[in-house]
Amino acid sequence: MPVGTLVTMDPHLLRTFVTVARLASFSGAARELGYTQSAVSQHIAALEGDLGLPLLARRPVAPTRAGERLLEHARPLLLRLDAARADLTRMAAAPAGDLTLAAAPLAVHPDTLAALPATRVTLRVLPRDEIPAALAAGTADLGIVDGLAAPNDPLRLPDVAPLTATRVAEAPLAVHLPAGHPLAHRPGLRLGDLIDARWLDAPAAGLPLDRLRAAHGTPGFRPALRYDGTDVRTLTALAAAGHGLTLLPATIPPAPGATAVPLTEPRLVHRTELLRTGEPAGPAATVAAALTTPPQSARVGHPARRG
Template identity: 85%
Template sequence: MDPHLLRTFVAVTRLASFSAAARELGYTQSAVSQHIAALESDLGLPLLTRRPVAPTRAGARLLEHAVPLLLRLDAARAELGRMAAAPAGEVTVAASPLAVGPRLLAALPATARVTLRVQPRDAIPAALATGAADLGLVDGLAAPSDPLHLPDTAPLTATPVAEVPLAVHLPAGHPLAHRPGLRLGDLTAARWLDAPAAGLPLDRLRAAHGTYGFRPALRYDGTDLRTLTALAAAGRGLTLLPVTVPPDADALAVPLVEPRLVHRVELLHGGEAAGPAAELAALLTAPDH
């Protein structure tokens, strides 16, 4: 299959419009229609309905393969581009908000130009695959020593960086605030902050506990941790964070004692890191750092 045709198909499907895809890709609408027709002819199946524009069953299945395949092609181009370019003393790090901690800040090289991009955790593998970042730092809930489950967007190497316990942030006047520890099972009916970018997504809590509880009281789409802890202190909902995140002045952080979960941070990179990226990777993953 021609990757140019696949890119057109993915754009049309995502935008649900031939004309919008043409504008985004810089093609004429006629060219986009020809691309889709050529792809359907090659595969011998209709891939899109036209009114409305939506994937057929075959198109939906193709989309599942096309998105990671195109990312892998982008990853190959980005890696070869890095091999062709001489190290310029620069490194770009894409990190999820909860992965930006003391360990990363202490390891940042003083002699290189560093660009730190704080992004939602799900966007980081794609940033590495497309060459937008040299290194990635992702975080998530895990059992002790268990690896994180990452999307299969590109061939990436994952190395553990840190594991720390978790704590529930709640207002100082909350009935549970002065307990020595909390069990996740006791909090399924509580109202929570839904902060998928800044905090730990509620669907991960549901998966860890095997329940449909953890109702969201408020959704926060930002990445600023201080705003998230301030919302918890104001009583807008509970949030679960690593113990390295200090609570707001009007809140307390009570350790999570059951189940046995940790906040895990992993370093991601595609291919072989070089120059400042390799130095930073070595510092981040050194056991005695």
């Protein structure tokens, strides 16, 4: 299949456009990018002339409707471009002995830690959505991400670069409730029972509430206390203290004063996956192999192949 025939839209122009939009200033963008203000002006003029549309309102500088749209295209495009470059230049360099692992907060499982070599390892905890970008940019060699999914369903991840995802583990889910909660003694809970409850909102550490809403197909799941850290023990403690419910993998023990009740419906699991760029090399390969004993691999770049 032939790849398109248009091309143009020089990434340099896109980059200055994005910068101008972010700073709301031509001269500011020029300073940041190391250009003359004149050059920046010409860049924007070139883009607008090429597309036949005004992209920015001047005085004050703000993107037009078309400009907004171009930003939506340009930002991921530049991300991918940098990712491609980083990936390829990495292939040129010899594989270093050091290994950097980027992990989402709930994705670091004791088994995982046991599989790591003793030395020259950096473990970096990042928000889930930034891990693919970190891999792509070469900031990390291996990624561990987690999320809610139907059993055996791969996770949905931002598509910034051709990454390979491998299933590491799946665990059932449990709702953490304070011991005195009326539902705390049930053997199992359905998500529908808990729509009207108040939930901890912990986007960095836990499972985001909008994912629950999507899974159940309703709004609801009102946020109570918001926790911006990544520490899971704090989260369970908050649940024990009655600040709201949390849904966590069943492998996480509840804090004293709390109970973890298995979630029975819908059939969701907490899935963790290993992410890597292309062929693993050097120490990354060893760790990757150790983490994925039952190999169940899937490409995430083009998810629709499986849909």
